Amino acid sequence: MKMLKDPEHQVAGHMAKDGRLGPLVDGEGRFFKPFQSNGRGENEAKFYESFSSNKNVPDHIRGYFPVYHGTQVVEASNGSGKLPHIVLDDVVYGYPNPSGMDVKIGSRTWYPGVSQQYFNQCLKNDRETTSVSLGFRHAGFKIFDHQESRFWIVEYKVVHGYKVDDARLVLRKFVSSNSLADSIPDCAFASEVYGSSSGILAQLLELKAWFETQTLYHFSSCSVYMFYENESILMKGGEGARAQVKLVDFTHVLDGNGVVDHNFLGGLSSFIKFIQDILES
Amino acid sequence: MKMLKDPEHQVAGHMAKDGRLGPLVDGEGRFFKPFQSNGRGENEAKFYESFSSNKNVPDHIRGYFPVYHGTQVVEASNGSGKLPHIVLDDVVYGYPNPSGMDVKIGSRTWYPGVSQQYFNQCLKNDRETTSVSLGFRHAGFKIFDHQESRFWIVEYKVVHGYKVDDARLVLRKFVSSNSLADSIPDCAFASEVYGSSSGILAQLLELKAWFETQTLYHFSSCSVYMFYENESILMKGGEGARAQVKLVDFTHVLDGNGVVDHNFLGGLSSFIKFIQDILES
Numbered sequence: 001m002k003m004l005k006d007p008e009h010q011v012a013g014h015m016a017k018d019g020r021l022g023p024l025v026d027g028e029g030r031f032f033k034p035f036q037s038n039g040r041g042e043n044e045a046k047f048y049e050s051f052s053s054n055k056n057v058p059d060h061i062r063g064y065f066p067v068y069h070g071t072q073v074v075e076a077s078n079g080s081g082k083l084p085h086i087v088l089d090d091v092v093y094g095y096p097n098p099s100g101m102d103v104k105i106g107s108r109t110w111y112p113g114v115s116q117q118y119f120n121q122c123l124k125n126d127r128e129t130t131s132v133s134l135g136f137r138h139a140g141f142k143i144f145d146h147q148e149s150r151f152w153i154v155e156y157k158v159v160h161g162y163k164v165d166d167a168r169l170v171l172r173k174f175v176s177s178n179s180l181a182d183s184i185p186d187c188a189f190a191s192e193v194y195g196s197s198s199g200i201l202a203q204l205l206e207l208k209a210w211f212e213t214q215t216l217y218h219f220s221s222c223s224v225y226m227f228y229e230n231e232s233i234l235m236k237g238g239e240g241a242r243a244q245v246k247l248v249d250f251t252h253v254l255d256g257n258g259v260v261d262h263n264f265l266g267g268l269s270s271f272i273k274f275i276q277d278i279l280e281s
Numbered sequence: 282m283k284m285l286k287d288p289e290h291q292v293a294g295h296m297a298k299d300g301r302l303g304p305l306v307d308g309e310g311r312f313f314k315p316f317q318s319n320g321r322g323e324n325e326a327k328f329y330e331s332f333s334s335n336k337n338v339p340d341h342i343r344g345y346f347p348v349y350h351g352t353q354v355v356e357a358s359n360g361s362g363k364l365p366h367i368v369l370d371d372v373v374y375g376y377p378n379p380s381g382m383d384v385k386i387g388s389r390t391w392y393p394g395v396s397q398q399y400f401n402q403c404l405k406n407d408r409e410t411t412s413v414s415l416g417f418r419h420a421g422f423k424i425f426d427h428q429e430s431r432f433w434i435v436e437y438k439v440v441h442g443y444k445v446d447d448a449r450l451v452l453r454k455f456v457s458s459n460s461l462a463d464s465i466p467d468c469a470f471a472s473e474v475y476g477s478s479s480g481i482l483a484q485l486l487e488l489k490a491w492f493e494t495q496t497l498y499h500f501s502s503c504s505v506y507m508f509y510e511n512e513s514i515l516m517k518g519g520e521g522a523r524a525q526v527k528l529v530d531f532t533h534v535l536d537g538n539g540v541v542d543h544n545f546l547g548g549l550s551s552f553i554k555f556i557q558d559i560l561e562s
Binding site: 107108111112127132133134135164212213215257258259260262263264265266267269270273277 | 388389392393408413414415416445493494496538539540541543544545546547548550551554558
């Protein structure tokens, strides 16, 4: 196996920085996510095992999830020794310059049966962020600034404090070509990234159609990760953008028990309306 | 004006019984709902005023709401003197023997800005009932037992304690012709009441389509009230059932502020899946 290294394009979650544990990539298309603590890593691996062998998941839906390659014990990013990692396709492999955005879906991140402490922490976060009001919250992003030729990243703490207007604005900045310091994003790439027949909106609507009937899993604290390639968008338009939606973060997936995941579905519907509003404006 | 009297077919909410304040009907098609305390009556009247004059509400959606006829001060049901009432169409007027069911939609009945006390009370109720797990909870019903030739009513306290299986079972009993004491409801009327082209499912799907784009109102603590006529269903089938869906209880409606009502939409989608499951089984 090749040397593992820090991923360049991670936008949210536990990042390998300043000695903290984070994911790794092998530079050949694989992503290594270290098991998270308190059983969350085991839960996530269990979900991937279940999902990847579940014959009730339609093929066109499978494409919205990172491909799973089992677990593997490798040297951790922070040098703390060998640790188990979930091995996945590196979804941005082959994207030299991707803009990416991680949006946690659902107005509620707690679920029945959690500890009082976890319940309190989730409820506090849900109320402090836009989760309760919008049904989703921004968890992080990395947007290429075409004027400055560099990525624009906002600290987690700042993103956590986003209000409705910030949430709307950053979704416009995500697809704009003018300087991100400008207060009015031009949304130059909106139709290519969000709108084209294979764009973000079409993918989100396909996912939503599945969520209206699927009762296999409840995706608590799960994110929509969307990304596209900046190098080719200016030359090739929508096709060059290769815009994609993936669901990520499955440390809190539960058995659906025959019930629709109304928390995820409601939040996803709200998020979709935000994207539609940008396309219509 | 004719003498007002207690309505025969109310299934949930504040009932006029044992000297308590409740709604009244005039026996000619009008329903009088006394203003609820703590400003809730004013809120509800304000909603009806706004809704009935709102040109952005499509006509086919208006039919899912009781027609509003302003407010009127009349003698209260409990003899406590004259009180303001909201005057509405009596939606079950002309139904001699209706089965009715009130289902509170949404996994969350609190909303940003409420008092700590109201928040605590709502959260407790949402967790104790099926609201959190299913995205809806039963609030009351009155189901005609064709074997016993009488209505089956379950105490509020018992309904409040319903689990997932109870919620599913009572939706089957609602459309069954065998004795409600039987543990296996026959769902004899499912296709007529839930399934026909103008039945409950078709109406719920039409409502849902509106909720996917409407950002005018957020319907906190609002109920789907569904009912049909038993006298004619045996003779005339689906058409005789005259099954209808109405939204009721608007004491906690908020301005939508350009955001989809993801809490209601998610819960409604989950409820719809329960109805679809009955039709498919």
